[in-house]
Amino acid sequence: MARSKDLVPGVGRLSRSQVFARRGLFKGLKKTEKPAAAEVAPTKEVTVGGANNGSKRVVPTQKAPRFYPAEDVRQPKKSRKSPKPTKLRSSITPGTVLILLAGRFAGKRVVFLKQLDSGLLLVTGPYKVNGVPLRRVNQAYVIATSTQVELGDFKVDEKINDAYFAKASSKGKSSAEEEFFAEGKPKAKEAFPESKAADQKAVDSAIIAAVKKTEYLHKYLRASWGLSKGQYPHLLAF
Amino acid sequence: MPATESNFQRFVEVGRVVLLKSGPQEGHIAVIAEIIDHNRAIIDGPTTGVPRQAFPYRHLTLTPLRLTKLPRAAGSGAIKKALEKEAIVEKWEKSAFAQRRASIAKRRSLTDFQRFVVMVAKKQRADRVHKAVRAAKKA
Numbered sequence: 001m002a003r004s005k006d007l008v009p010g011v012g013r014l015s016r017s018q019v020f021a022r023r024g025l026f027k028g029l030k031k032t033e034k035p036a037a038a039e040v041a042p043t044k045e046v047t048v049g050g051a052n053n054g055s056k057r058v059v060p061t062q063k064a065p066r067f068y069p070a071e072d073v074r075q076p077k078k079s080r081k082s083p084k085p086t087k088l089r090s091s092i093t094p095g096t097v098l099i100l101l102a103g104r105f106a107g108k109r110v111v112f113l114k115q116l117d118s119g120l121l122l123v124t125g126p127y128k129v130n131g132v133p134l135r136r137v138n139q140a141y142v143i144a145t146s147t148q149v150e151l152g153d154f155k156v157d158e159k160i161n162d163a164y165f166a167k168a169s170s171k172g173k174s175s176a177e178e179e180f181f182a183e184g185k186p187k188a189k190e191a192f193p194e195s196k197a198a199d200q201k202a203v204d205s206a207i208i209a210a211v212k213k214t215e216y217l218h219k220y221l222r223a224s225w226g227l228s229k230g231q232y233p234h235l236l237a238f
Numbered sequence: 239m240p241a242t243e244s245n246f247q248r249f250v251e252v253g254r255v256v257l258l259k260s261g262p263q264e265g266h267i268a269v270i271a272e273i274i275d276h277n278r279a280i281i282d283g284p285t286t287g288v289p290r291q292a293f294p295y296r297h298l299t300l301t302p303l304r305l306t307k308l309p310r311a312a313g314s315g316a317i318k319k320a321l322e323k324e325a326i327v328e329k330w331e332k333s334a335f336a337q338r339r340a341s342i343a344k345r346r347s348l349t350d351f352q353r354f355v356v357m358v359a360k361k362q363r364a365d366r367v368h369k370a371v372r373a374a375k376k377a
Contacts, residue, residue, distance in 0.1 A: 097351070147351040220354045238350045 016077075086119025091144040095151040095210075098123060099225045099238075102141040105132045107224040111149050111207055118162045126204035129211070129221045134200055136165055145238040147220070150213065154206045160199065248300045253308035255326055256281060257299040263288045265339075267301065267330055269321065272311045280311075284318035285327055303329055 003022045004012035014022070043058050092098070096112045098121070110123040110132050121139050125132030211217050227233065248254075254270045258281075268283035274292055281298070282290040305320045312320070321327065330336050348356065 099350070145350045147349060216355050216358060217351070219358065220351055223354065225350070235346075236350070237347055 085117075086115070086139075088115045088121075089139055089144060091146075092121070092139065092142075093148070094154075095149040097145045097147040097149065097221070098137075099143040099145060100132075100137060100141065101143060103137070105135070107226055108132050109145075109221050109223070109225055110135075110137075111211075111221070112144075113156045113203070116162050120162070122156065122160065124200070124203055124207065125221070126207050126211070127200050128204055128208065129218060130224075134160065134196075134203060136162070143225075143233070143238055147217075149207060149210050149217070151207070151210055154210070156203060157199065160203075248302060250279065250295065250300065251304070252310050252312075253305035253320075255301045255303035255305070255330065256293075257301055258288065258293070258297065259299055260297040261293075267327070268293075269305055269308070269317055269326075271308075271317060282314055282317050284314045285321050290314055301330065301333075301335060303333070 004014040004019050007013050012019070020026070040061055042061060044061050045056050045058055047055055048057050092112055092115075094112060094114055098110050098112050100106055100108050100110060100123075108125065108130055110125055110130070113122045113124060113134075116122055116136060118136075119139075120136040121142065122134065123132070123137055124134045127133045208218075211221065250270065250273065252270055252272065255267055256270060257267050258264055263283075263286075266283060266286045266288050268281040268286060268288040270279045271282045271290070272280040274280060277296075278292045278294050279298075280290065281288065281293045303326055305317075305324055305326065308317065308320055345356075
């Protein structure tokens with residue numbers, strides 16, 4: 001397999017193109033066929049003005065470039081690697097209570113709903129309990145507790161995916177400066193979209209119903225988490 | 239024998255019940271069967287899962303319990319009989335020392351939610367106590 005033996009650690013004996021030639025992968029069957037490009041005639045006739053120019057002339061369709069790069073510019077190597085999907089920590093399952101450790105809601109206890117395609121975790125406070133809305137978080141910034149909210153066969157609506165959380169693309173013309181000085185007033189806050197508020201309510205209603213089945217769980221989610229003196233997270237059981 | 243008895247009650251002596259602070263039997267109790275030297279003793283716990291072995295004092299804690307009249311270098315059989323006769327294991331489990339240890343271990347093993355419930359319970363207790371004290375003061 002290894003055709004390019006190490007010269008010294010990290011430096012192969014053969015260049016990239018030599019390895020490519022020896023591996024011979026180019027001999028394999030081509031899987032795709034490029035659509036045939038429409039043939040373009042190399043020259044065309046144009047009419048020219050001027051009495052002594054004849055009236056027509058054959059010129060190349062594409063002009064030859066007037067300048068050529070003086071130095072060879074190396075093409076960057078195309079990477080064929082693709083990232084693996086993020087592994088979900090085994091201690092996190094739908095309904096697990098998580099403790100957020102970073103961001104605006106650090107210290108809040110939230111309920112895990114599902115992992116999105118991007119690998120981020122979809123969580124909710126629920127909003128009515130502790131003010132944390134439907135939100136994506138990275139599992140690195142989370143403590144998974146052993147407490148579970150029994151969600152049963154509750155499924156989050158498929159429409160709540162990564163695209164759901166994407167920012168609306170900019171609305172064009174008005175620059176930030178213009179906006180700032182418009183009539184000397186701060187701009188009016190945009191209302192939270194009603195459809196999203198409805199989605200939040202739909203998800204939370206199911207979860208709050210499940211939370212109420214366990215005594216103190218509602219209070220627990222409402223309270224925020226912190227360390228007191230002499231407590232070390234690596235020595236605590238969660 | 240010293241001329242006057244010491245006030246000190248807990249000695250390293252044959253028959254003293256000890257608590258192991260390290261090793262695979264950490265947290266178990268055993269009995270000193272024989273003193274080897276200033277550093278080690280032979281301990282044995284036939285009813286507590288501690289095999290007969292030499293053990294350094296610095297990895298032992300002396301408990302207030304002791305087997306009376308245990309002869310020096312008693313074998314496992316004799317120690318077992320004595321332990322059962324004096325009900326040492328039951329005495330140990332009932333002692334404040336052992337119960338405190340058990341409660342600390344239990345607290346350590348609580349999950350985040352259980353810790354929270356304990357906190358709420360403590361608050362409720364404190365609230366009741368305060369209210370009772372206030373009512374008693376008024377009367």
